[in-house]
Amino acid sequence: MSIDAATYARLREIADQLPRIPGIGQVEIANGEIVMMMSPVRRHELAVMRISRQLNEQLEATHPGFVAHAGADLEDVGLGRLRRPDLMVFPEAILEEDSAAVYPADVLLAVEIVSKSNPENDYDDKVRDYAAMGIPLYLIVDPRDGTGIVHSQPRYSRRESFVFGDTVAVGPWRIDTGGLLTYGK
Template identity: 70%
Template sequence: MSIGPSTFARLRRIAEHLPELPGVGKVEIAHGGIVLTLPPVRRHELAVARIARQLHLQLPKTHPGFLARAGADLQDAGLGRLRRPDLMVFAEAAPESEPPAVLPHEVLLVVEIVSRSNPENDYHDKVADYAAMGIPHYLLVDPRDGTGIVHSQPNYRSRTPFAFGDRIIVGPWTIDTGDLLTYG
């Protein structure tokens, strides 16, 4: 469901103030409303850090001037979406411009670590959103069962499943999933 620009702008203004509430993790806009998530658990954050570390080692060779960063907003006003992926690869200069959120055409990769509370969001809604935004690669990591999927454009028709312990290819990068942990 897409929403009009004025509705998106109003929701965006509201969303900017919600992280101040105790117990709120991510604040996103999707399906015409604001979506709040719980703060992530330790193993979730550990997976983000370990994947980011591997990407940081490879980015100077594959994409100088790009970084892997957690906690940045991804905005597509045309789709009426504000997402906050667990990790994104984008040009270091991207956040210097307006709007403050990263725009889809600036992003090479999004990474989501599946949460226990709402896995459907990562497996369905975000697959559709990131594909519609034209983001080349979407790495979905599922610590619930130690698996994942590498999605690649066009429209994420290319889907490569993996299990923790595999070395996977995500675009020009190689990720060793051997040090990722299940929720247990």
């Protein structure tokens, strides 16, 4: 569902002015609503770090000048979406710009580590949104059960499932998932 530009602009203004509430990790805009996300747990952040490290080691050879970076907003004004992937691959030079967000045309890969509290967001909503944004690759890592999926274009019609312990192809990169941990029970 896309929203009109004026509604999105209003939502973006509100999202930018929200106070930083303890325990709230990030703010997204989707489906015409502001969505406040909880701060991730340690194993979630460990997965982000380990995947980021592996990607950054390979990017110099495959995509010089690109970086696997956590902590950036992803914005598609035309779709009325503001997302904050756990990790994205994009040109490092974008971080030198003064804009508030990274734009989908610059992103090669979005990565989401599935949360305990809202897994359908990563499996349904973000699959739809990232495909609509034209992001070529979307990696879902699910520490709830030690599985994942690599989605690839066109429009994520190709899906490759894996289990923790596999070395998985994500476009031109290889991710060893053997160091990823499931959430504690």
